[in-house]
Amino acid sequence: MTLAVQIRQHGGPEELQIVDVQVGDPGPGEVRIRHHAVGLNFIDVYHRTGLYPLSMPAGIGMEAAGVIEAVGEGVTHLKAGDRAAYASQPPGSYCEVRVMPAKCVCRLPDAIGFETGAAMMLKGLTAQYLLKKARPVEGLEPGDYVLFHAAAGGVGLIACQWARALGLRLIGTAGSDAKCQLALDNGAAHAINYAREDFAARVKEITGGKGVKVVYDSVGKDTWDKSLDCLRPFGLMASFGNASGPVPPFAPGMLGAKGSLYVTRQTLFSHIATREATQAMADDLFAVVESGQVKIHIAQRYALTDVQQAHRDLEARKTTGSTILTLP
Numbered sequence: 144m145t146l147a148v149q150i151r152q153h154g155g156p157e158e159l160q161i162v163d164v165q166v167g168d169p170g171p172g173e174v175r176i177r178h179h180a181v182g183l184n185f186i187d188v189y190h191r192t193g194l195y196p197l198s199m200p201a202g203i204g205m206e207a208a209g210v211i212e213a214v215g216e217g218v219t220h221l222k223a224g225d226r227a228a229y230a231s232q233p234p235g236s237y238c239e240v241r242v243m244p245a246k247c248v249c250r251l252p253d254a255i256g257f258e259t260g261a262a263m264m265l266k267g268l269t270a271q272y273l274l275k276k277a278r279p280v281e282g283l284e285p286g287d288y289v290l291f292h293a294a295a296g297g298v299g300l301i302a303c304q305w306a307r308a309l310g311l312r313l314i315g316t317a318g319s320d321a322k323c324q325l326a327l328d329n330g331a332a333h334a335i336n337y338a339r340e341d342f343a344a345r346v347k348e349i350t351g352g353k354g355v356k357v358v359y360d361s362v363g364k365d366t367w368d369k370s371l372d373c374l375r376p377f378g379l380m381a382s383f384g385n386a387s388g389p390v391p392p393f394a395p396g397m398l399g400a401k402g403s404l405y406v407t408r409q410t411l412f413s414h415i416a417t418r419e420a421t422q423a424m425a426d427d428l429f430a431v432v433e434s435g436q437v438k439i440h441i442a443q444r445y446a447l448t449d450v451q452q453a454h455r456d457l458e459a460r461k462t463t464g465s466t467i468l469t470l471p
């Protein structure tokens with residue numbers, strides 16, 4: 144038997160319950176992994192509340208790092224004893240040991256610790272595809288401006304540093320002056336406190352009236368309208384989350400009126416649909432972390448048994464950078 148966090152129904156943090164579960168042997172294409180650290184992500188909140196519905200009872204959590212205990216038939220890229228980390232479906236990483244599909248589990252380079260591995264896979268692979276794949280039609284060149292909301296968060300602090308490494312001028316938004324300073328310290332060229340400033344007006348000012356080529360928006364409902372006003376003609380609105388609530392339906396004609404804009408709504412799980420794609424993206428992430436160009440900031444640690452508090456703090460915007468759940 145092993146400890147795991149489950150929900151029996153969608154709802155608030157109180158639904159996160161510690162349970163004892165039986166863990167068996169991996170089947171074909173699966174591994175059994177013993178976690179050393181687990182990553183906390185905003186998608187875990189969507190799973191818990193039911194914004195992204197799950198069948199009950201459900202495990203929660205999409206990211207962790209640990210050691211492979213056993214591999215099932217057909218798994219060739221991992222073996223027992225390997226250090227490994229992942230961002231992967233299905234939810235269920237809030238636990239000590241689990242059996243799961245091997246496809247998205249990657250060997251963790253020796254230079255990267257378990258806690259860092261657990262803190263960076265989902266957020267880092269997301270920053271990777273946003274900056275390298277979710278690009279405007281006119282491309283992105285060093286010196287270009289991009290707007291990145293919630294820049295002091297988990298995905299945000301990685302994106303600030305990676306954008307700087309790519310030569311992009313990232314304008315970050317965040318909900319307090321301290322968070323803005325954190326974004327600047329991590330490579331943002333400019334930071335806007337969107338709790339008290341009109342971010343669209345500030346973006347126009349910073350870019351000399353031109354606007355940015357791409358907006359990366361994970362805040363959703365609260366930032367959607369104004370974000371469209373930050374774009375240059377033919378610019379890309381890359382929506383990738385709903386921390387403030389889902390974006391309401393809109394009329395496509397409005398995109399024409401605002402400068403023939405493009406809109407995309409992407410999810411990491413489309414990008415890591417195959418083992419080869421996952422490994423290629425992970426190799427890129429490992430390289431940028433090993434080179435020191437991107438540092439993973441673990442700003443909060445909670446025991447797995449304090450998972451309810453971890454969710455409360457994440458939803459209350461009290462966290463910055465990455466958060467991990469530690470195991471006994």
Ligand SMILES: NC(=O)c1ccc[n+]([C@@H]2O[C@H](COP(=O)([O-])OP(=O)(O)OC[C@H]3O[C@@H](n4cnc5c(N)ncnc54)[C@H](OP(=O)(O)O)[C@@H]3O)[C@@H](O)[C@H]2O)c1
Nearest residue numbers: 184185293296297298317318361383384386387410411460
């Ligand atoms: N589509 C994908 O592939 C993908 C993958 C990973 C993550 N995501 C999304 O990316 C976002 C960041 O994820 P993360 O895990 O790194 O979380 P995070 O950024 O560490 O936390 C979310 C942040 O969103 C901001 N926020 C704005 N309005 C909010 C509200 N009403 N309630 C709560 N937070 C609010 C807060 O920062 P401020 O106080 O500075 O506003 C908060 O700290 C999430 O929306 C997540 O769903 C999407």
